Amino acid sequence: MEAIVKRIIHEVKQGDEQAFAELVELYKDKVYQVAYRMVGNAHEAQDVAQEAFLRAYTNLDRFDVNRKFSTWIFKIATNVAIDRLRKKKPDFYLQDSVNGSDHLTYESQLAAVEASPDEQVLTMELQEWVQDEINQLPPKYRIAIVLKYLEDLSLKEISEILDMPISTVKTRIHRGREALRKRMRHV
Numbered sequence: 001m002e003a004i005v006k007r008i009i010h011e012v013k014q015g016d017e018q019a020f021a022e023l024v025e026l027y028k029d030k031v032y033q034v035a036y037r038m039v040g041n042a043h044e045a046q047d048v049a050q051e052a053f054l055r056a057y058t059n060l061d062r063f064d065v066n067r068k069f070s071t072w073i074f075k076i077a078t079n080v081a082i083d084r085l086r087k088k089k090p091d092f093y094l095q096d097s098v099n100g101s102d103h104l105t106y107e108s109q110l111a112a113v114e115a116s117p118d119e120q121v122l123t124m125e126l127q128e129w130v131q132d133e134i135n136q137l138p139p140k141y142r143i144a145i146v147l148k149y150l151e152d153l154s155l156k157e158i159s160e161i162l163d164m165p166i167s168t169v170k171t172r173i174h175r176g177r178e179a180l181r182k183r184m185r186h187v
Contacts, residue, residue, distance in 0.1 A: 001026075005069045012060055020060075024053050027070065030151070031077045037146040038081035040135035048084060052077035067160075074151075075161040078143050085139045133183050141176030148173050 005026070011019035031052055036045035055076050056063075063072055134142060147158045158173075159166045 002068065006065050009060065009063065009065060009069065012057075020057055023056075023069070027073055028053075030070070031073055034074055034077050034146060034151060035081050037131070037134065037150055038078065038139070038143060039084060040131065044084065048077060048080045051080045055080065068157075071157055071160045074147070074153075075163070078147075078161060082139050082143065130184075133180055136183060137176055137179055141172055141179055144169060144172035145176040145180065 008019050008022050028049065032045055032049045035048035036042065039045050039048060052073060056073055134145060137145065143162065144158065147153045147161060155166050155169050158169045162169060
C-alpha cells in the first residue's frame with residue numbers, strides 16, 4: 001500500500017491534482033473515524049476530515065515520502081480536531097445529539113457473529129455509552145485512548161502522530177484509561 005501511496009504523492013507533486021482524490025479515497029474513512037471519535041459529532045467530524053485533507057494537500061511538499069502517509073494524515077486530523085475542541089465552550093461536552101442513524105458505531109471492530117436483535121440493541125447502546133464517556137475525557141487523553149484502543153495504533157505511531165515521546169504517550173493512555181474507569185464507575 002505504501003508503494004501505491006508514494007506513487008500517488010509523486011503524481012500530485014508533479015501537478016496531477018486529480019491524483020490527490022485517490023489519497024482521499026484510500027484514507028477518508030479512517031480519518032473520519034479518528035475525527036468522529038475526537039469530536040463526537042458527525043457533522044463536525046466531516047468538517048475536521050475535510051480540513052485535514054485540505055491541509056495535507058496544501059502542505060504535501062513538506063511530506064517526507066520515507067514516512068507513512070497514514071501517520072502524517074492522522075496527525076493533521078488530530079491537530080485539527082484538538083484545535084476545534086479548544087475553540088468550543090465546555091458545554092459542548094454535554095452531548096447534544098450523538099444518537100441517530102449516522103452515529104458511528106464500533107461494529108467494524110467486532111467479529112462478524114450473528115447476534116439476536118436484542119443483543120444487537122444492547123451492544124449498540126453499550127458502544128454509544130462508551131463513546132459518550134470517551135467524549136467526556138480531556139482532549140489530550142481522549143486522542144491517546146482513541147488512537148491506541150479504537151484505531152489500534154502502536155505506541156510508536158501514536159508518538160509520531162502526537163509528536164511526543166513514547167513515555168508521554170504511555171502516561172496519557174494510562175491517565176485516560178484511569179479517568180475513563182472512574183467516569184464509568186460513577187454512572
